[in-house]
Amino acid sequence: MSRHYSYIGLGSNLDNPKLQLQQALDEIAQLPGCDLLANSSFYASKPQGPQDQPDFVNAVCLIGTELSPQQLLEALQSIEQQHGRVKKRHWGERCIDLDILLYDDLVMQTDQLVIPHPYMTERDFVLIPLAEIDKDVRIPNKGGLTALIDKLTTSYLITI
Structure with missing residues (x-):
């Protein structure tokens, strides 16, 4: 099996968000064929979309994995379901959100998965934690961090 490297974005704004992120990191580290190699600090950020919800806590982690992108997506969705994630509204509140940001230098688009994550270059709560892990990361077809x-017009991140 070949080893791949993937950056995963984590976010939560319900049910003790810092604890949700820490538990999700622990669960990612325990996924078969995955090793947690690094994770950023936790950051408080304003919600995207509807503002009538609590602020988010966000982080990014780097894993080494033998899983394919689709297998990794399914494993992350399983963790979300174990945390009781229910999607009530687009960009709404959630107990945990786990997104594949990058997977090696792969560029792909299916009905279920787009890599690199389509909005990652517009989000301070993704780019800044990602740069904390590795400021030299290049995003395929987008450039360096x-x-x-x-290029970010505003940033509301607070390290917590």
Whole structure:
């Protein structure tokens, strides 16, 4: 089996968000064929979309994995379901959200999965934690992190 490297975005704004993220990191580390290699600090951020919800806690982690992108997606969705995730509204509140941001330098699009994550370059709560792990990461077809972070118009992140 070949080893791949994937960055995963984590977010929560319900049911003790910091604990939700820590538990999700522990569960990602225990996935078969996966090793948790690094994780960022936790950051408080304003919600995307509807503002009538609590602020989010976000982080990014790097894993080494033998899972395919589809297998990894299914494993992350299983963790979300174990945490009781229910999608009530688009960009709404959630106990846990786990997104594959990057998978090696793969570019792919299916009905279930788009890599790189389609909104990652617009989100401070993804780019800044990602840069904390590795500021030299390049996002396929988008460029380097430093230039992308410089393009952000606003940032409301607070390290917690």
